[in-house]
Amino acid sequence: MAAHHHRAGSRRRRLSTPTASPGWALLLRQFATTRRPLLRLLAWSVVEALPPLLSGLLVSAAVDRGFLAGRPGAGVAWLAGFGAATVLRAFAARAGFPHLAAVVEPLRDALVTRVVRSALARPVADAAEVARLTEQVESARQLTATLLRTLRGVGITLAAALIGLALLAPAVLPLVLLPLLAAGLLFARLLRPLVERRRAVVLAEERFAAEAGRALHGLRDVQATGTQTQVAAALAEAAGTSAAASRALGRASALRALVVALGGRLPVLVVLTAAPWLLAHDVLTAGELLGVATYLLQQLDPAVRTLAGTVGGWLLGLAVVLDRLATASAADAPTARSTAGGATARDTSLCLTALRYAHAPTAEPVLDGLDVTIGAGEHVAVVGPSGAGKSTLAGLLAGLLTPTSGDLTIGGEHPSPGDRTRVVALLPQEAYVFPGPLRENLTWLAPDATDAQLTRAIEVVGAGELVTRLGGTDAVLTDPAALSAGERQLLALVRTYLSPAPVIVLDEATCHLDATAEDQAERAFAARPGTLVVVAHRISSALRADRVLLLDGGRGTLARHGDLQVLSPLYRELVGHWLDSTPRNNSASHTGHAP
CATH class of the missing domain: 3.40.50.300 (P-loop containing nucleotide triphosphate hydrolases)
Incomplete structure (x- = not known):
């Protein structure tokens, strides 16, 4: 029981103590070696941002200068311009894939090298452990590729939508930015506990797998020594720890719905509520209101949902996998921790x-x-x-x-x-x-x-x-x-x-x-x-x-x-x-x- 309290206290201390992530440090060092393909990938992402940037502007022009002005041909032409920009976006997305591969594949190679060197350097290599690390390398590669592919689209889309809003209807921008900033702050605040809880889930699952493997491997010894009850109790404890970690992660993850509501849905509700006043006082035209709605419904809301939902989950998974690989395969120097008595007078690393x-x-x-x-x-x-x-x-x-x-x-x-x-x-x-x-x-x-x-x-x-x-x-x-x-x-x-x-x-x-x-x-x-x-x-x-x-x-x-x-x-x-x-x-x- 005393040991259990010590473990709980240790976990609480780690949760409350800001620490640098060795996994992100590892990823950033690797990205520093692939700057050129990263810059090229960013350049094609800027091209991909043209349709989100132009969408509201072109819809507004099609309505105000085309259909409402009695010029349906002009309206169709403005919308055709939006279609042409969408075709250009598809070409840019395809052109970016080779540069994405040039970033991700060297990362996979570097991680494999670390795992192999670490295994060779140990007196006794655990085959199951090496297999788990190899699986995590592949997971890191897939998550990095998926995140880069998704984030460059979603991030550029979000930025383009805000720029388009500022160009089309500056008066509406504060109504959108305030809830969006609140959602961003909330999401940033949730990241650390989410990462810690996801890490706890991974460790608990691996510990349960290791305990179960040991029990099955030594099943005859367990039966011969009559320790079935003790082994079953140990497995039950490991399973309970894993379940508790999963429940804690689920509770924390549920708060991401609040991020979506604040950043994606609330701006739409605020603008719709203010729409009659904005139209009555000539702050917005009908076309500009439709353009604003295009930015909010087709660009901003899907981007926020993707960032807080899918990308948020992938980001947490990548953070935990990278930390596990960095910790297991070698040992980078950690950032100095703060102490109760203040900083030391000299470097004591x-x-x-x-x-x-x-x-x-x-x-x-x-x-x-x-x-x-x-x-x-x-x-x-x-x-x-x-x-x-x-x-x-x-x-x-x-x-x-x-x-x-x-x-x-x-x-x-x-x-x-x-x-x-x-x-x-x-x-x-x-x-x-x-x-x-x-x-x-x-x-x-x-x-x-x-x-x-x-x-x-x-x-x-x-x-x-x-x-x-x-x-x-x-x-x-x-x-x-x-x-x-x-x-x-x-x-x-x-x-x-x-x-x-x-x-x-x-x-x-x-x-x-x-x-x-x-x-x-x-x-x-x-x-x-x-x-x-x-x-x-x-x-x-x-x-x-x-x-x-x-x-x-x-x-x-x-x-x-x-x-x-x-x-x-x-x-x-x-x-x-x-x-x-x-x-x-x-x-x-x-x-x-x-x-």
Whole structure:
């Protein structure tokens, strides 16, 4: 149950925290390589905009200057001009297809390349996962092609209709623009929750598929061990999660009908309501009113319905698919997250390129070709089986170990050993507390810390009760060995929190605390300005992090917790192990007593 609340809290935090989309970044980078066909496609789209632009003007002229003026031939000629423009639009639509292919096919090739390279770089490739990613590549190609083909027509049509309205009847334009702007703002406001809910649906469906596949694959083992009830319960939970995600998406998607009503239907209703007054006061002629109606009914309303309905759904699907491909196939650097304490004074991004480390020249490397980028201000949890290199990575980040090969930069630079100690603060599992005044222990890394800063650090880390029991900050520690391992960790956490270093590395530095104390300490460090790397030993540490770095076989996979559960069978096993051991872990005392 506790794990469930942690997962829910983690999901809420991700929903409420603005984050950059790695999928859109991937798409924009690819589009930058196909600028020429994109520009040509745009040029033909402008030609396609001629009929929507001229439609209302030509209808108005046909009525006022032709039929109502007693010149039916002239009226037919104006309408024939509209027909000729429509033929030109059909030719432009056909001419744009080769340029559309020149944009979409390189995107498909680039995505396939990413998926293949990612699969080859992993110690063990999951065939089912690679198949899912391949399907998503094709889905991304089809969605991109469909969106570009539809958006260029709908977007140009909408712009042309508004320009035509401004030319034909400027007095009517405010009646149309106000509800249209309201609809646009509402649609923009809905996009983020819609994308998040669509992503939740995809992850939930993939998790259910993965769980069902594992259950079917191990059906004999399930029957032999008599765990049918537990497996059925796990599948029911996954199915319930998937259904709940689909219902949440449906509720959010229903609001798109309001966008259509505001942007497409309301302008028509407003203009029709005002039509008698506009005609009576000679603001519009009969032909101009018909021209306005042509723009609204034949151009604006269908465009809004298409954008909010069909295109909106495709856009959400493409956003989720691209994010999944970008996250699963490699790891672009994220935008730095904002922290509760403000921005850091320097760039604290960590970039590991082809990083390799072996304890001896002939020894098997612990890390072998590790490529990871951690954004400035990001909170990353490092997980993996025993011996995967988690503590080795912590030592490399802190400068205690030197890479055998590869590159490790902080803020794009290679800090000197002296500067490294000022930039990175490492807190290992075994905390060091020396005899002497407690204040000196706590302010060892920040000797100029004020009383207010010290008091706040003690409170936010959760060491207030311990410091009070020891006699306050002015107490003297005569025998640090008399303190439990958990108590020493709490004091060391306060010391590290006060450190001016903008990068904090906690190498199982809370392993002797109970789950509640660990939660408070890690949340304090997460809210502290700077980059946080936590070598995790509980599932809760991974749930609290922005992303999780899974180490295995010398390589690493960096993704969100929910994505890793789908992408990595090893991570699912680690999570299952953590959840199975949660009661034992939660019973541990923060004073370091055994459970």
